[in-house]
Amino acid sequence: MTQIEAARAGKLTAEMRQVAREEGVSPEFIRKGICRGHIVIPKNSISRISKVCGIGEGLRTKINANIGTSRGSSGLRQEIKKMNAAVELGSDTVMDLSTGADIARTRRAIISKSKVPVGTVPIYEIAINGMTKHGSIKKISVDEMFGVLEDQASDGVDFFTIHAGVVKSALETLRKKPRILDIVSRGGAFIAQWMMENDAENPFYTHFDRVIEIAKKYDITLSLGDGLRPGAIADATDSAQVLELLALGELQQKALKKGVQVMIEGPGHLPLHHIEMNVALEKACCNGAPFYVLGPLVTDIAPGYDHITAAIGGALAGAKGADFLCYVTPSEHLRLPTVEDVMEGVIAAKIAAHAADIAKGVKNAINWDNMISRARKARDWKRQFELAIDKVRPTRYRKSSRPDMQDVCTMCGEYCSIKTAERCFGKAVS
Amino acid sequence: MTQIEAARAGKLTAEMRQVAREEGVSPEFIRKGICRGHIVIPKNSISRISKVCGIGEGLRTKINANIGTSRGSSGLRQEIKKMNAAVELGSDTVMDLSTGADIARTRRAIISKSKVPVGTVPIYEIAINGMTKHGSIKKISVDEMFGVLEDQASDGVDFFTIHAGVVKSALETLRKKPRILDIVSRGGAFIAQWMMENDAENPFYTHFDRVIEIAKKYDITLSLGDGLRPGAIADATDSAQVLELLALGELQQKALKKGVQVMIEGPGHLPLHHIEMNVALEKACCNGAPFYVLGPLVTDIAPGYDHITAAIGGALAGAKGADFLCYVTPSEHLRLPTVEDVMEGVIAAKIAAHAADIAKGVKNAINWDNMISRARKARDWKRQFELAIDKVRPTRYRKSSRPDMQDVCTMCGEYCSIKTAERCFGKAVS
Numbered sequence: 094m095t096q097i098e099a100a101r102a103g104k105l106t107a108e109m110r111q112v113a114r115e116e117g118v119s120p121e122f123i124r125k126g127i128c129r130g131h132i133v134i135p136k137n138s139i140s141r142i143s144k145v146c147g148i149g150e151g152l153r154t155k156i157n158a159n160i161g162t163s164r165g166s167s168g169l170r171q172e173i174k175k176m177n178a179a180v181e182l183g184s185d186t187v188m189d190l191s192t193g194a195d196i197a198r199t200r201r202a203i204i205s206k207s208k209v210p211v212g213t214v215p216i217y218e219i220a221i222n223g224m225t226k227h228g229s230i231k232k233i234s235v236d237e238m239f240g241v242l243e244d245q246a247s248d249g250v251d252f253f254t255i256h257a258g259v260v261k262s263a264l265e266t267l268r269k270k271p272r273i274l275d276i277v278s279r280g281g282a283f284i285a286q287w288m289m290e291n292d293a294e295n296p297f298y299t300h301f302d303r304v305i306e307i308a309k310k311y312d313i314t315l316s317l318g319d320g321l322r323p324g325a326i327a328d329a330t331d332s333a334q335v336l337e338l339l340a341l342g343e344l345q346q347k348a349l350k351k352g353v354q355v356m357i358e359g360p361g362h363l364p365l366h367h368i369e370m371n372v373a374l375e376k377a378c379c380n381g382a383p384f385y386v387l388g389p390l391v392t393d394i395a396p397g398y399d400h401i402t403a404a405i406g407g408a409l410a411g412a413k414g415a416d417f418l419c420y421v422t423p424s425e426h427l428r429l430p431t432v433e434d435v436m437e438g439v440i441a442a443k444i445a446a447h448a449a450d451i452a453k454g455v456k457n458a459i460n461w462d463n464m465i466s467r468a469r470k471a472r473d474w475k476r477q478f479e480l481a482i483d484k485v486r487p488t489r490y491r492k493s494s495r496p497d498m499q500d501v502c503t504m505c506g507e508y509c510s511i512k513t514a515e516r517c518f519g520k521a522v523s
Numbered sequence: 524m525t526q527i528e529a530a531r532a533g534k535l536t537a538e539m540r541q542v543a544r545e546e547g548v549s550p551e552f553i554r555k556g557i558c559r560g561h562i563v564i565p566k567n568s569i570s571r572i573s574k575v576c577g578i579g580e581g582l583r584t585k586i587n588a589n590i591g592t593s594r595g596s597s598g599l600r601q602e603i604k605k606m607n608a609a610v611e612l613g614s615d616t617v618m619d620l621s622t623g624a625d626i627a628r629t630r631r632a633i634i635s636k637s638k639v640p641v642g643t644v645p646i647y648e649i650a651i652n653g654m655t656k657h658g659s660i661k662k663i664s665v666d667e668m669f670g671v672l673e674d675q676a677s678d679g680v681d682f683f684t685i686h687a688g689v690v691k692s693a694l695e696t697l698r699k700k701p702r703i704l705d706i707v708s709r710g711g712a713f714i715a716q717w718m719m720e721n722d723a724e725n726p727f728y729t730h731f732d733r734v735i736e737i738a739k740k741y742d743i744t745l746s747l748g749d750g751l752r753p754g755a756i757a758d759a760t761d762s763a764q765v766l767e768l769l770a771l772g773e774l775q776q777k778a779l780k781k782g783v784q785v786m787i788e789g790p791g792h793l794p795l796h797h798i799e800m801n802v803a804l805e806k807a808c809c810n811g812a813p814f815y816v817l818g819p820l821v822t823d824i825a826p827g828y829d830h831i832t833a834a835i836g837g838a839l840a841g842a843k844g845a846d847f848l849c850y851v852t853p854s855e856h857l858r859l860p861t862v863e864d865v866m867e868g869v870i871a872a873k874i875a876a877h878a879a880d881i882a883k884g885v886k887n888a889i890n891w892d893n894m895i896s897r898a899r900k901a902r903d904w905k906r907q908f909e910l911a912i913d914k915v916r917p918t919r920y921r922k923s924s925r926p927d928m929q930d931v932c933t934m935c936g937e938y939c940s941i942k943t944a945e946r947c948f949g950k951a952v953s
Contacts, residue, residue, distance in 0.1 A: 166933040192938055273896045275944040279935055282943035289947050325896035326889060365842045365882035391878040393892035397916030401834050401874055408835045412795045427917055428924035429933045444831055448821040451756060452795035459756060462823040466703045466755035486827030487857055494858035503596040503859045505709055508622050513712035514705040517719050
C-alpha cells in the first residue's frame, strides 16, 4: 500500500503519525492532505531513513540540498561530507545529482548513509551510461530508460525527478519564441536532445504509465521536473514554461489517481513580481500539489552570491505557498560546490524557509525568533548563539572583536541601545 | 534657495539635471517629484560631493552603507577604508555613525574624502559629548543639542537622522504594551532616556522649527528617524511604531512647507507579510515621502547572516515602493563590521535593490541581467565576471575549480545544459 492508498482506506501510517508529531498537527490532517495530493511524504517503501518529512499544505517549508559528484571533480567521500554537513544544519532532504564515475555505486553509498529522504534525477544516469554504451543520446532505448528507473527504485530512492513535461509542443514553442538561455536544466536538455534527434515525443510523457507503475511499486514520490524552467530573468514565465506546467498538472492527476505521490518542480530565475503569480499558477494548474522551487533567483547579476538571490526568491515563494525550497549555493553557475558552499547554501535556504513560515503562519514558527530575541534583550550571548541558525559564525565574530564590557558588543559598546532602554523600561518583559 | 524652493520656482538646478541624466528621466520629472516631496537630493549647499543621487518615486532604489568608529574599536583610517570599499561596490551614500574618539574630527575627515552624500545621526555626538561634560544625559540642554546640529550642518553633512517622532505618547504606549526589545535604535534610546529623566517631550519634536531652520540654511535633507522601530519580529508594526510614524508624517508636512527635503526611516525587524503593508502605510501617513528602510530583517534567528535576512526584506520592500535601503552586514548584532563585512553588506543590499528595480519596472534595470545572461549563454566567463556585481569572488571560485573543457564549469562539466541545448537550438539568440 502506498501512503495515498493507506490514506484513502482511512489508515494512519507510522509515517503520517511521525510527520504529524513533528509538525504539531493531527495525523488526520496529514492523512487528508495526502488523499488530496496536497501533502507528500517522500519515502521508498524499502527505505530505512530515520527522519521522514511531510511536504505540502499547512506544513513547515522544507529545504533540499543537492550533492553529488561530477566528472573529474569530487568523489564519494567528499559528497558524503557535504550530505552530513547539510543534514546537520537542517536540510530536510538531499538529492544525489552525481554525474561522475560509477553513478550507481555513489547513489547506493549515499542512500545507505542518509538519515533523510534521498532524491535523484534518473535521466542523468540514463544519458551518461547511454552515451558511454551507444556513443550518442539518440540510440538510448526506452527500455533502457525504464531499466534505470527500476534500478534506482530498487536501490531505495525516496523521490525522483522525471522531466515528463518537456513535451514536443513546448519545444516547438521554445523554437518559435527563443530565450536568452534556452534550456538550463541538465535533465531537460538531455531529454530535449533525445527527442529532437529521434523526432519523438518525450518518452516519460508517452509512457507515463510505466513511470507510475515503478513509483507505485516502491511508493516513490514523483517530483515532476521543470526541464524548461527559465534560466534568465528575461525568460521568466514564458509560453514554454507555462506549457510544461500544464503538462505536469495533467500527469499529476494521472499519478494521484493511481495512488502515487507527486510534487511539482518550479523555477528557476524569476523577477520578484512574478513569484506570487507563479506559486498561484502552479497551485491552480497542478491541483494544489506541493510546489518544489529551485530558488527562485531574482536577478542574474550576482554569480558568487546566488545563495542570496535565491534566498530572496525562496522566502517570498514560501510565504506565498511554495512548500519546498531547493537550496542554491554561492557556487551556482560557477563550480561544483565545496563543503563550505553547501553549508552557506543550506543556511541561506533555511533562513528563507523560516522567514516564509512566519509569514505563512506556521504554528509556533515565531517561537524560535522570540527565544533568540529574549536572549538578545538579556545580552545572554551564550544562549543567543546556542539558539542561532549557525553557532559557529557568530561565536567567531564575537571572539574576534571583544568589547570592554562583557554584556555588549563592539558595534555600540557602552552606548548599547538595549542597555539604555533598560534604564528606561526595566529588565523584565512579560 | 533649497532644491525645493528652486523646484517651486520652476528652476532646474544642476543637481536635478545630474540626477535626471543618471536615471534616464526628464529633469522636469525630478523637479516635480521634489516639489511634491516624493524625491529628495541629499546634498548640503556647501558640499562638494561628485556623485549626487536622487532618492524617491520613479527612481532606482538606492543603498546606504553605515560606517563609523566606536569606542575602543576601529579608527579613522579603517573607517575611510570601509567607505571607499562601500562606494567602490556601488553604495549610493554613506552614513558616519561614529561614537568613538573625537567624533567631529572623524566626521570632517569622512566628509572631506567622500564622493557620495554623507549622513549622520547628530544625537550620538549630542549624547556622548553631553555625558562627558555633564556626567549624565539628563543635563544636556536643548541649546547644546541644537549647537551640535549647527556644527554638523556647517561641516557639510548632506542628510541627518533626527528622531523627532519618539514622542511622549509613543513611549507611554511602549510602557503599556511592552515589547521583547523595547528600543533598539541607539539614537531613539538616548532621546527616550533624556525625555524620561527630564519628564519632558522630545526636544526635536517641540522645537522642530529649529531643526527646519538649520536644515533649510544648508539644504540638508532630514531623515526622520524611527527611534521606535521594532528590533524583534514579535514587536513588528505595534502601536508605538505606528504612533511614531504618524508623528513623522506630521513633521514631514511642516518641513516640506518650509522648503526642506525629508525622507522617512523605517523598520527594522518585520515578518515578510508585514512588509508591503508597512511601505503602503508609510506612503499614506507621510504623504509619499521617500522611505528609507533599515533592512527590514525578516527573522531574528540568523546572527552572522543578517545581510541575508535584510536582503530578503529589502528586496521585497523595494519592490513594493521603498526607495532607499540601508545595508546590513553579517556582523549586525555582533560587532563593529570589518572591511570585508562592509563589502558583503553592500553586495547583499545592492542585489536587493536591483531585484526590486526589476520588479518596480525601473527603466532599463533588466538590461544588466540580460547582458550577463547572454555572456552566460556564450560561456564567455571573462565578460560574465566583468559584468558581475562582484568580479572577485566568481573569478576566485572558477580558478579554484577548473574543468577539463574551458567553456564549461565543474558543476556539469561535459554535460553542461547550455551546451546540450545549443546542439538543439543553435547558438544565436535574437
